[in-house]
Amino acid sequence: MTVGTEPKQDRSRATRRRLLDTTVRCLATHGWESATVGLIAAETGISRGAVQHHFPTREALIVAALRHMFDERMALLDAIAEPDPGHAGAERVHAIVSQIVDLMGGELFKAALQVWTAAAADADLRTTVVPLERHFGRAAHARVVRLLGVDDSDPQLRGLVQATLDLARGLALADVLTDDSRRRAWVVRAWSDRLADALEPS
């Protein structure tokens, strides 16, 4: 690498990253149909030509944004805090489940939902989406198993870890059209208590 090209490459990488973040935000806020290259370029503050320099087609941009969302969600999984050792039993389980539910929702979910829904009617897009989702699903399962200290060879406990991830997905969906945060907090509490009970039968 020659001196002088690096700053240019850094700038290019930074623009690419900004472009992908804006694509995620546009999908979440404006929806699939409205998240056009023109809108995304305008909201990133660059020209359409600059977008096309990074991604020749809208499809390429959307697929890159999908991989970007996947990377972000994987990083969030890694960043889940180990609960305070002072928290035991139900409190510990609640701290973990709350973080998983937060991670599975929010803007990343809203953007991903737009892509999944388009992929439901688009076989080509599905071939990109499905392996990423499978990979994320396995990583999320492994992370929850480790955080909860669950015996993953027990089919009942494996099933409850899966159910917790499905619950998180259902709660994320319930938050798309209205702010569901108050109901969600109460559901997460009820679920965590049952899960804690299953992990440490009294």
Next chain:
Amino acid sequence: MTVGTEPKQDRSRATRRRLLDTTVRCLATHGWESATVGLIAAETGISRGAVQHHFPTREALIVAALRHMFDERMALLDAIAEPDPGHAGAERVHAIVSQIVDLMGGELFKAALQVWTAAAADADLRTTVVPLERHFGRAAHARVVRLLGVDDSDPQLRGLVQATLDLARGLALADVLTDDSRRRAWVVRAWSDRLADALEPS
């Protein structure tokens, strides 16, 4: 009503119903963008003019289809079978949860998902969708409470009924891009066992 007009009205009602069923199927199969009045007319086997006779705009047709999906889901709620009295405890809970999960998924979910996702970025559509969803959510909660024989004044048990509906929604979403039926059966079993435990502590 004069003799002779009734058959015509019956035919009109039957066409309207067929049109709405086709709209639901088109949304579920072809997605939001592709489910145009032209496609829906062709798949119903009527002219675009005949569609416009019933619904002057695509928006009117989509909103009517949304109400139709709501009516269908309410009818499915009413049609949930009381479990065989021979089934007690976990078997009884499993029979009820399985039916709820089936009812919340399938083609009606896939079609509704297309509308919800569009509504996420469309405030006008949201004002139609949100009250229908709230109404359905309350009816589903009341039905599950009655079927399970839960004390609905207990906040923990209310939370678990809500969690069961959220789980069903999450499972429905997991089935949109791939056939998830095998995993789903195992997750439903694991959760039903926990729920049965909560309802009848040993």
